[in-house]
Amino acid sequence: MGEELKLLGVWGSPFSRRVEIALKIKGVEYEYSEEDLFHNKSALLLEYNPVHKKIPVLVHNGKPIAESLVILEYIDETWKDSPLLPQDPYERAIARFWAKFLDEKCVPAVWKSCMSVGPEREKAQEEALEFLSTLEGELKGKKFFGGETVGFVDIVANFVGHWTGVLQEMAGVDILTEDKFPVLCKWAEEFQNCPVIKENLPPRDKLLAFFKAQRETITNFYKNKV
């Protein structure tokens, strides 16, 4: 039976890109469908993710999977070549812990540091520095979070590896800088230069232009989400 694999995504979304990186690492073919999140969500998206109405959604032979971390684990369990998560249960637990830390702490703090205003922005900046410092501590000595090659945590950290630089430039703030986070910045460089990652990152200049132009729409859109 032919595999039917479709990804509903948004070109500028780190969550959507995580899934694409994973599929590319596994060498799996898929059909991509771009969603217009701000103005006009497709009927397909609303049907496949009625609970959250968000991207990314992976549809495999007609069956939808939502939430990027859930999708990553599904991909890893379905296509067993080039494993994303380690084999050992303890190391898997550590990877899942850091993925959660990235999504629940790092992403919201960095996002608010750049997109928020006033006291909320200042508080977010303090938190972002603290969380990135913790993240850097986990990396010391290793080329990637996954060891010698890109793994689960590296993919989830794509927001730190690429989007953070763009957002902070747009907002005119200094969060992820070489003097403060030399190890993390080196990792970001390795990450961005990794062939499978490079092909799957939205170009920096386009992403910057996108965020600049959409700043107000995005801020309003994400006010209740992050």
Place this chain on the structure above:
Amino acid sequence: MADEVILLDFWPSMFGMRCRIALAAKGVKYEYKDEDLRNKSELLLKMNPIHKKIPVLVHNGKPVCESLVILQYIDETWSDKCPLLPSDPYQRAQARFWVDYVDKKFYELGRKVWSTKGEEQETAKKEMIESLKLLEGELGDKPFFGGEKLGFLDVAIVPFSTWFYAYEMCGNFSLEAECPKFMAWTKRCMEIESVSKSLVDPHKVYGFVLQLKKAFGIE
């Protein structure tokens, strides 16, 4: 070499209860340590320096933090007995999706129901009922979310039921009346030994909530 398993926990914690159920279901012998969260132990601070929270599972000296990470670790380490996650990747994804949903929605709604008043509380009550109805839909005609037997999602959700009496008293409403199917599922779970011996008395939880309200100056 015998396994050394310690669970750092706090008796009314829904997240801790998840781990207790999983360990009991798998027949794992462990040492239970109840933390005083106003005076956290050296061990907790050492084992979870980043979040300083319970539950923490310490297996042969190595810590695992975050309840859902712990559940999956327990399932993968003691894999011979009572598997919690199904073997099919799509069903596993569904279980993980719904647990993620519960964690994102339920805890915060619960907190609002017991600690707020007026419109904020009314909105939280309404959303809580909607959430439970959504979960009822996911349950369908199955006896458990896991199918014929207790599964990952059952273990993750059932501890919240120990807080329902407190929510009902604080919010002055009946979850039983609004979501009878969900309540029937809770009762079925309680017939299973690993669940009933791991969950705490809802009246004790209510007592704890009243203490919290007093401490925070909430009427």
